[in-house]
Amino acid sequence: MQKTYYDPADLKKFGKISDWNEELSSKFFEYYNTVFNEGALSEREKSLIALAVAHTIQCPYCIDAYTGDGLQRGITKEEMMEALHVAAAIRGGASLVHGVQMMNKVNKLDL
């Protein structure tokens, strides 16, 4: 029996998702690949956004993929870490800003 939920080798099998629903998978991968093409943002900027989002959603496959992608693009570890701090700041801020709700409730109910 597999001892962990995640296996690094599974990342390479991502394309096999198509085996069970080719139509939807094709649409997804076409969309996915188009998203990362150069547009108003450069491919490099998109790679950094993907890395930050990967950490926000804590997806080990995505972290693996977009760390490697960043290295190939010449993105430095300083740039990667700054992108992660943006993700962490938004994520931490999202918790903290809900404190306003808590404060509102306390102020309403408390004497």
Add this chain to the structure above:
Amino acid sequence: MIDSLHKRQSELANSNKQLEFLSNGIFKNGELTTFNNKIAETKQFPLKPKKLEVLQINLGYMCNQVCEHCHVDAGPDRKEIMTKDTMLQCLKVIKNTQAHTLDLTGGAPEMNPHFKWFVEEATKIGIKDVIVRSNLTILRANKKYYSLPGFFKKHNIHVVSSMPHWTKGKTDKQRGSGVFDKSIKALQELNAIGYGMPNSHLKLDLVHNPSGAFLPGNQVALEKEFKKALLEDFGIQFHNLFTITNLPISRFLDYLIASENYEDYMYALVEAYNPETVKNLMCTNTISVSWNGFLYDCDFNQMLELPVNSNLKHISEYNEETLQNRNIITSQHCYGCTAGAGSSCQGNLIP
């Protein structure tokens, strides 16, 4: 500065040990297909030469740098240097070759005591493109080298130099402490005399090798990043960027094994195998000559001590027609040249 594998007396200083390592493990147990079987799938085995275009001559393994990834295992301790007699034999071949490019490499080719004489003689013959693969730091390493930029200009030498990244941290990590700053100064000096400037006939190209166990990114995109950063930060200009994949031999193989990246790296190379690159591999249009005059299909085969598969083994018995009939020797390390858009001393093999 790290020591060469030879100085460390590492087992991998022996090319047979490297070849043994590359043939065993994941290739022997069938997890990965051997290179020869892979190219046979598209009926490209055995690989045959096309028209000879490049004569690449290694003037010696001595170098003032000891780079982490060096496939030559070059360094200050390496004493293998081409003699004037062997150079004379090379000049005889250069006079009659149909190759349009003479590609001088090392080590640091400029450290050969006969370097200038050899370049002067070779350029007199009129071969179209004479490349010197300069590590840049040699230009400022010692007073006796200070005249090299002017010498290059006088003889219209095409300078190709390694620069793994546009930042100091990544460059120094791969090429040694202080290399980045010295390289920047050398590039500025070359720019000042016209090298690398837009529309200049004085060609200056840079080479990017990944600084770790990963494949190079898109050559066009990286060139754009390099040009923007070097111009903005240092006012430096150059013509083309060549991305070169690190081949799993010599010091880079040693690094892959020590960092436990070997298998993943080989998987990455094999997965990125692109059969379209095979017909353009540099071994199909190049002959590589070692410091002692022996002939090889490429610089990598030279370092693995795999001489050409021909009765003619030495520059003294060179015959282009006979050599054109040989089978090129290929093995697992060749996956480094067939990954993605392909890799060669001139960068990508396909657009």
